[in-house]
Amino acid sequence: MNLRITPGMIDDAATALKKLLSFSQPADAVLSGFFHERRALGQRERGFIAETVYAVLRRRRLLERLAQPLATPRRLILAALVRINGLSQRQLAEVVTAEEAEWLGGLRAQPEQALDFAVRVDFPDWLIERLRPRLSEEELLQLARGLNQSAPLDLRVNSLKATREAVLARLAADAIGAEACRYAPLGVRLKSKPALARHPLYLDGAIEVQDEGSQLLGCLLAPKRGEMVVDFCAGAGGKTLLLGAMMRSTGRLYAFDVADKRLARLKPRAARAGLSNVHPVRISGENDAHVKRLAGKIDRVLVDAPCSGLGTLRRNPDLKWRQTPESVAELARKQRDILAAAARLVKPGGRLVYATCSILPEENELIVDAFLADHSGFRRLSASALLAEQGIDIDCGDDMRLLPHRHGTDGFYAAAMERQA
Numbered sequence: 001m002n003l004r005i006t007p008g009m010i011d012d013a014a015t016a017l018k019k020l021l022s023f024s025q026p027a028d029a030v031l032s033g034f035f036h037e038r039r040a041l042g043q044r045e046r047g048f049i050a051e052t053v054y055a056v057l058r059r060r061r062l063l064e065r066l067a068q069p070l071a072t073p074r075r076l077i078l079a080a081l082v083r084i085n086g087l088s089q090r091q092l093a094e095v096v097t098a099e100e101a102e103w104l105g106g107l108r109a110q111p112e113q114a115l116d117f118a119v120r121v122d123f124p125d126w127l128i129e130r131l132r133p134r135l136s137e138e139e140l141l142q143l144a145r146g147l148n149q150s151a152p153l154d155l156r157v158n159s160l161k162a163t164r165e166a167v168l169a170r171l172a173a174d175a176i177g178a179e180a181c182r183y184a185p186l187g188v189r190l191k192s193k194p195a196l197a198r199h200p201l202y203l204d205g206a207i208e209v210q211d212e213g214s215q216l217l218g219c220l221l222a223p224k225r226g227e228m229v230v231d232f233c234a235g236a237g238g239k240t241l242l243l244g245a246m247m248r249s250t251g252r253l254y255a256f257d258v259a260d261k262r263l264a265r266l267k268p269r270a271a272r273a274g275l276s277n278v279h280p281v282r283i284s285g286e287n288d289a290h291v292k293r294l295a296g297k298i299d300r301v302l303v304d305a306p307c308s309g310l311g312t313l314r315r316n317p318d319l320k321w322r323q324t325p326e327s328v329a330e331l332a333r334k335q336r337d338i339l340a341a342a343a344r345l346v347k348p349g350g351r352l353v354y355a356t357c358s359i360l361p362e363e364n365e366l367i368v369d370a371f372l373a374d375h376s377g378f379r380r381l382s383a384s385a386l387l388a389e390q391g392i393d394i395d396c397g398d399d400m401r402l403l404p405h406r407h408g409t410d411g412f413y414a415a416a417m418e419r420q421a
Helices: 007-020 025-036 043-058 060-067 074-084 097-105 116-123 125-134 135-148 165-174 211-222 238-246 259-274 289-293 325-343 367-372 383-388
Strands: 154-157 178-180 186-190 207-210 226-232 253-256 278-282 298-304 346-356 379-383 400-401 410-417
Touching: 007 043, 007 289, 025 253, 043 060, 043 074, 060 074, 060 116, 074 097, 116 135, 116 154, 125 135, 154 165, 154 226, 165 178, 165 186, 178 207, 186 211, 207 238, 211 238, 211 298, 211 346, 211 383, 211 400, 211 410, 226 238, 238 253, 238 259, 238 278, 238 298, 238 367, 253 259, 253 289, 259 278, 298 325, 325 367, 346 367, 346 379, 346 383, 367 379, 367 410, 383 400, 383 410
Parallel strands: 226 253, 226 298, 253 278, 298 346
Antiparallel strands: 154 186, 154 207, 178 186, 346 410, 379 410, 400 410
16 A cells, blocks of 8 residues: 555544444445545545455454454554554554554554454354354354455456457556456456446446356356346346346346346446347336246246345455344345245246355255255256356356355355256
8 A cells, every 4th residue: 555644534534434333334335425425535545445444344353352442443444554454653653643653563463363263253253153063163264264355356258249368458458457267258357456437348348347256157047049038136237247148139138126226227238238138127026927927938047136245245344244143034034935936937947046145054055955845846956067068167066155265256155956847
């Protein structure tokens, strides 16, 4: 961090953090509102504030322990700058008091290995207890280290508009460091996080921002030209765009969602991507008339279910402090209902993929196990085998489990099923 840090930047970061620590809203929404109120802040100052408060959210338990007995937002910010971001006391000399300087001097000397296991993992207690039965302490620590760091920026090449080789060449010509993703055949991983909204590749629809793991969900569904496909929980349509390109803009691709606002954002994105086969449909719920009308007619259905998002902590670290056992139980009830409703769409011989960005079994395999126990007409398929058929060599299990410390992606779960003829 070469930016000269001023007292005002520390104060602004502490003010933003205080708002975030109420956990009343998603962190990105809180920061967006904070920056809207302070329009005079420059791009660098905004970047500093965002990076620093997110560092606190990622390592909140560690930093609160180190800041005791005065774990104020200001002290948490200073502790994050020294302990997480690696700033020297010289870089902070202009913004700290003599007492703070003395306290910060002792922070580096406290080894993390000597701290409690829960502090080193930096998850809430309830989440640690949910994961302990399935993971050894070392595995849990590795998972936590993977999730408690910042995510890289991944792009997906739109195969209707460009090849991955051409995109990599253009990025190199623009001095943007990038490389091909390890698994996703259309994935590109950037070595930094440049602003891309005005880049010609983005404006032309040749690239979209999409995590490599999310791209692999599309490969698991593997829609073909001319098929009828449903993205059952489409949201703003990131996966819809991938499916549409895989279908070469043929057939019919229905994007279902309960929110008009999310679907409205999909329309311009689909147009920019050159897709004419996308049909956004607002549904009132799992039993909407559109769902009943298409029952038994769909070749492939993707259910990227609403979930806790605990696999996306690299991007959304506030989720581990905002979710609770009660909220996860409520989500699991919705997931069961949504999967059962979406399954009615699948025709004999068709494919159903259930996915979440969660790391919890009660949102993942337990949902699928219960569904298959109640729906004998469906059988589980091997995710590894389906991906291998497309030349994707990845050790992800029969149900696809992606984890940051193993695969370099967000935490994803997906199960592929087939309706038997």
